[in-house]
Amino acid sequence: MKDMAKQDLKKSEHPESETRGTGPALGALLLKFRAFVALIVIMVLFTFLSSTFLTWSNLITVLVQSSINGLLAIGMTLVIVSGGIDLSVGAIAGLCGMVVGALIDVGIPIHALGVVVYPHAWAVVLIGIAAGALAGAVNGWIITRLNVAPFIATLGTLYIGRGLALLSNNGSTFPFLDGTKAHGNMGFPWLGNGLLLDIPVPIWLLAIATLAASAVATRTTFGRHIYAVGGNERAAALSGVKVRSVRARVYVISGALSALAGIVIAAQLDSAGAAAGTGYELNAIAAAVLGGTSLMGGKGTITGSVIGALVIAVLVDGLILLGVSDFWQMIITGFVIVVAVAIDQVQFNAVKFPWRGGAAVKR
Numbered sequence: 366m367k368d369m370a371k372q373d374l375k376k377s378e379h380p381e382s383e384t385r386g387t388g389p390a391l392g393a394l395l396l397k398f399r400a401f402v403a404l405i406v407i408m409v410l411f412t413f414l415s416s417t418f419l420t421w422s423n424l425i426t427v428l429v430q431s432s433i434n435g436l437l438a439i440g441m442t443l444v445i446v447s448g449g450i451d452l453s454v455g456a457i458a459g460l461c462g463m464v465v466g467a468l469i470d471v472g473i474p475i476h477a478l479g480v481v482v483y484p485h486a487w488a489v490v491l492i493g494i495a496a497g498a499l500a501g502a503v504n505g506w507i508i509t510r511l512n513v514a515p516f517i518a519t520l521g522t523l524y525i526g527r528g529l530a531l532l533s534n535n536g537s538t539f540p541f542l543d544g545t546k547a548h549g550n551m552g553f554p555w556l557g558n559g560l561l562l563d564i565p566v567p568i569w570l571l572a573i574a575t576l577a578a579s580a581v582a583t584r585t586t587f588g589r590h591i592y593a594v595g596g597n598e599r600a601a602a603l604s605g606v607k608v609r610s611v612r613a614r615v616y617v618i619s620g621a622l623s624a625l626a627g628i629v630i631a632a633q634l635d636s637a638g639a640a641a642g643t644g645y646e647l648n649a650i651a652a653a654v655l656g657g658t659s660l661m662g663g664k665g666t667i668t669g670s671v672i673g674a675l676v677i678a679v680l681v682d683g684l685i686l687l688g689v690s691d692f693w694q695m696i697i698t699g700f701v702i703v704v705a706v707a708i709d710q711v712q713f714n715a716v717k718f719p720w721r722g723g724a725a726v727k728r
Contacts, residue, residue, distance in 0.1 A: 399708065400656045400672040403701075404679060411683035418686055425565065431671075431678035432567035436626040437649035438656070438670040439578045440619030445653055446582075447615045448595040448662035449508065449515035454649055456526030457500045457620055458627030458642030463530045465493040465628055466539025466637025469550055483548035490556065494624045500526060501620020505613030523646070530639035538638040542631060557632025567629050571671070574622060579667040591615060596663030651698075652677055655705045676701075 411418040437454050444451045468489045472481040484492065500522070507518040544550035559566045582588040590611045593601040602608050626645070631637040656673030658665030677698065684694045 399705075400669050400676060403655070404672055404676050407676065407679050407683065411679070411686070415683065415686040418683060423682065423686075425568075427675070427678050427682045428568045428571075429565050430682065431674045432565075432571040433626050433629060434645070434648045434652050434677060435571045435671045435674040436574055436622050436629070437645055438652035438674045439574055439667055440615075440622035441646075441649040442653045442656070442658050442665050442667055442670040443578065443582065443591060443615045444515075444619050445650075445658050445660060446595045446662060446665045447591045447612055448598060449612060449615070450519065450650070450660075451504065451616065451619050452516065452519040452646050453500070453504060453522040453526055454619060454623040454626075455642035455645035456523045456530070457497050457623040458630065458645060459639055460500065460526045460530040460533075460627070461493045461497045461624035462627035462631040462637040462641050463533045463539065463639055464496045465489050465553070465631055466542055467533060468492060469542045469544050469553060470539045472548070483544075483550045486544060486550050486553040489550065489553065490628055493628050494621050497624020497627070498617050498621040501617040501623070502613070504620065505616035508616070509609040509613050527639065527643075533639070536639060538636050540636045542635050542637065554632050554635050557629050557634070567633070570625065570629065574625070575667055575671050578618075582667055587611070587614070592663055594662075648674075648677065651702045651705075654702065660706070673705075 408419070417423055437458070441451055441454060468484055469486070472483040474481050504519055504522055507513050507522070508515050511518075513521075542553050544553055556566055556570075561569055582591065590601065590606045593604070593606055594608050594611050598608055623642075627642055630641050634641075652673035653665065653670040654660065654673070655676050656666065656669030656671070658670055680698060680701065681694060684697065689697075
């Protein structure tokens with residue numbers, strides 16, 4: 366039985382090996398790289414429609430705007446590939462932004478000594494990321510130990526996180542996060558507005574996170590286990606994969622990246638608000654799906670999801686430049702997401718149930 370499980374595990378890690386695509390190779394290739402193709406098509410379209418779209422300043426703006434969704438989408442991709450979902454990423458981002466704001470503006474009071482400690486800006490960032498990882502660990506514990514469905518568990522922690530963020534400062538924001546020289550905590554806004562080699566820091570953060578997550582997903586045993594668990598949980602378990610541990614860890618990663626996104630938002634705005642990150646969980650899911658991540662689990666790439674985030678950012682930016690109403694922007698963006706999910710569902714059915722009709726599509 367263990368040998369059979371290992372064979373099933375290999376199929377779940379490399380589903381393309383079990384299908385023989387009979388459709389045109391070009392069509393299969395376009396479907397596989399549909400996010401990149403969509404990005405090129407949209408960029409070409411807006412280049413012709415707007416003279417200011419293909420300028421350096423606008424392209425940099427688009428990249429900065431996509432950095433938040435990109436960071437969230439990276440963590441979301443790992444979670445979805447493992448067979449889960451994380452609706453709490455926006456709430457974690459807002460909560461960790463408030464944690465950072467409190468550390469900078471209020472500090473850490475030590476009542477026994479009658480002093481207030483103000484951590485350095487970099488220590489504040491690390492504490493904020495650790496808080497996000499802890500929130501992700503709570504999600505993982507609820508899902509793997511209490512056996513609560515990921516959708517319900519993270520929906521609950523979404524409300525908990527948002528409530529904690531509001532309670533942290535009675536619903537008020539923490540303004541002016543520049544810090545002071547006297548407290549030695551200056552420099553925090555640089556993460557959101559600073560430049561490194563003339564490139565905005567958020568773009569560097571997204572690039573580093575993308576490379577690191579891609580390396581984990583494609584070059585480590587843990588990464589292979591993520592795909593195995595999402596593709597065939599039973600086969601993975603029978604082959605010795607610690608399913609609970611894998612699933613718990615992907616939520617920790619998602620929480621840490623959500624915290625980083627929230628910290629970048631706070632740094633960009635130079636203030637921390639409890640409402641920051643509201644609705645961002647849907648953007649993260651949309652970016653992942655646009656990038657080819659299957660909501661069924663077991664399939665998806667980090668780079669694809671980042672490209673998906675770029676597609677959303679380019680689409681919104683181009684519509685703004687054309688003066689399209691916000692209401693129409695929502696409709697068009699939603700339509701694109703529905704089409705992306707529909708394409709993924711067609712691919713899934715063609716591979717999983719080829720006898721239902723239609724050529725099997727290589728996944």
